[in-house]
Amino acid sequence: MFTGIVSDIGEITSLTPVAQGQLHRLRIACHYDRATIADGASIACNGVCLTVVASGIERDKTWFDVDAAAETLGMTTARLWDVGTRLNLERALKIGDELGGHIVAGHADGVATIRSREDLPDMARFTLHTTRELARFIAPKGSITLDGVSLTVNAVKDTTFSVLIIPHTLSVTTLSSWRAGSEVNIEVDLMARYAARLTEMT
Template sequence: MFTGIITDIGTIVAADHRSGTDAAFTVESGYDAASLALGASISHQGVCLTLISFEPIATGSRWRVQVSQETLDVTCAKEWQVGTVVNLERALKLGDELGGHMVSGHVDGIGEVIAVTPENESHRVTIRVPEPLAKYISTKGSIAIDGVSLTVNEVDDVTFGINIIPHTWQVTTLGRLKVGTRVNLEADQVARYVERILSRKT
């Protein structure tokens, strides 16, 4: 479980895409290797992945993760290459501060940026979502975009808008957003549970 508060940006330094099967990636990060553990869960661009190996390096740590075909099918991980940068967040521990909202690291779908507009010191971004996902997005509700916890400003059918403050723009990969960028989306878990409950009553 995560909160959508990014604690580092990692870089893909090796990418092994195998046709029709899983992929594997090697990531370098500023995380202290002494704080990591084999089998630990880390959110990579909003995707919860398991460390299958890791080692210390001069600048922090380097680790390897494996991504299943199912995950590749529904996330932007299929597009990761050497040099791709990814938002990172360590899994919550008991007693940690919940600074964003509850994020599972299970991506619901891929959105596409259709507008990026500077607004004072912030940026307003509009994203188109897959139609089945749109029902879970509501004004002033929470959403995770590439692992970042954000508040929805407005919703219009299959598009929604967010405002990204300068700090978030600078310390996450969202500062690289432009028209046409594809992003991992995870809807608020509460919205999904409510929809499930209501659908069972009808």
């Protein structure tokens, strides 16, 4: 489990397609302490929970390897990642950690597309479009995770919604690079999903 509070920005340094393109082995450079990364650990990469299969240090920089399988490549923006791609990273939540965002599973539900970007003084407002299936879980003032970042929804209209990004978030995540047409990973609020399921069963 995660909180949607990004703790580092990593960069892909190598990408190797394996298993006839159905699996990508990624090496990601980061600022985490190598001693704290164990094989089998979960790290959210742009909101996608991936399992560490190896780690080490090269040129005084920590790196870790993860595998992106066919389902991940098909459902998320991982299919677009390449060497040089910067990723929002978050370590798995530990008992006792501060829950600064909201409960995030790291299981991206799909992709949202940025319709527009409005630059404001030190801030930015983004309007995004998603599928009708996911839009029904999105509500004004509700929580949503975009590229691994816990955000509050401002407004919703049909299959579009908007979020306002504050200066701190722009400075410590990759969201400052978002532009109209960019695709981002989306995970809807777990509570909204369970509430909708309960409604369907009554």
